[in-house]
Amino acid sequence: MRPTVHDIAAAAGVSLATVDRVLNQRPGVRHVTRERVENAIREIGYIRDVAAANLAKGRTYPLVFILPASDNSFMHGLNAEVRAAAARSSVERTNIRTLEVPAFDPGALVKVLDELSQERPSGIALVATDAPEVRDAVDRLVKDGIPVVTLVSDLTGSQRHHYAGVDNIAAGRTAARLLGRFLGGARGEIAVLAGSMLVRDHRERLEGFAAVIAAEFPSLSILPVIEGRDDPEMAHMLVADALSKNSGIIGIYSLGAGNRGLIKALKEKAVDRSLTVIAHELTAHTRAALLDGTIDAILNQDAGHEVRSAIRVLKAKADGLSVIDAQERIRLDIFLKDNLP
The missing domain is CATH 3.40.50.2300 (Response regulator)
Structure with a gap:
């Protein structure tokens, strides 16, 4: 049977009130008495249920x-x-x-x-x-x-x-493997949309992504990161500009937020070309983009x-x-x- 405060009191020869003061670290207990209670706690193996005590x-x-x-x-x-x-x-x-x-x-x-x-x-x-x-x-x-x-x-x-949170290096590696497999050995350039390199989750996703692309998909090259500050309007402007200026882009990895802007740019600028797109976080906007084929896969955290x-x-x-x-x-x-x- 699990020891109780009654067992502590009996073993130490003190009242329940004294045991309560010692357990809750309240004053009013002589040093010698406190030591006797603490020794009794150790000897009988009492383990306090803190959650139950707090509930009470x-x-x-x-x-x-x-x-x-x-x-x-x-x-x-x-x-x-x-x-x-x-x-x-x-x-x-x-x-x-x-x-x-x-x-x-x-x-x-x-x-x-x-x-x-x-x-x-x-x-x-x-x-x-x-x-x-x-x-x-x-x-x-x-x-x-x-x-x-x-x-x-x-x-x-x-x-x-x-x-x-999720393991963000593993998330980036997963995105790279999906993108590389989906592209099936094609040669071209990958655009990466981030929020900011000031946050560790974005840096770690990029680290994992770049490592797998370099090691296993050498026909793909990663362009300089686009930092959209997780702002849909900024992301739209920057992605649209990249797509307009670079016809060699065959894939996009959106490792942060700002996906509303990404989706808008894709619908405007990529209607005449085939792009493979991996993004993060399942929202109403990315769900719709998955269903209509604008985005190919979503990595999500709950x-x-x-x-x-x-x-x-x-x-x-x-x-x-x-x-x-x-x-x-x-x-x-x-x-x-x-x-x-």
């Missing part, structure tokens, strides 16, 4: 999600998943709020993180911009005992507690799973509990027009 006390976890203010469909969807989690707050004992910062702006992100350090929430989840000053701000939060989870885009080299994972991890870290790695692994889905959910 009615503890609420104030959590903050920091998202980029961006006009792209994936971030809109991610924001919607955070709002859905906030609507479940009473059941999950959370108090969730969202802060938006300008996309790809390290200074703005650092400012918000430093302000949150004064509020001391139970945890912070952020879509990270990979910059030294952001790493330093995250490390300050962790040093102050505030759990931090990176969401969608990681901040490796920082002390963040967990990353809730934004809802990422948000739920971040919440579970932040609550566990706030309680000093371990994380079940297998439960928190975010899978990469591959969608063609034939297997759309």
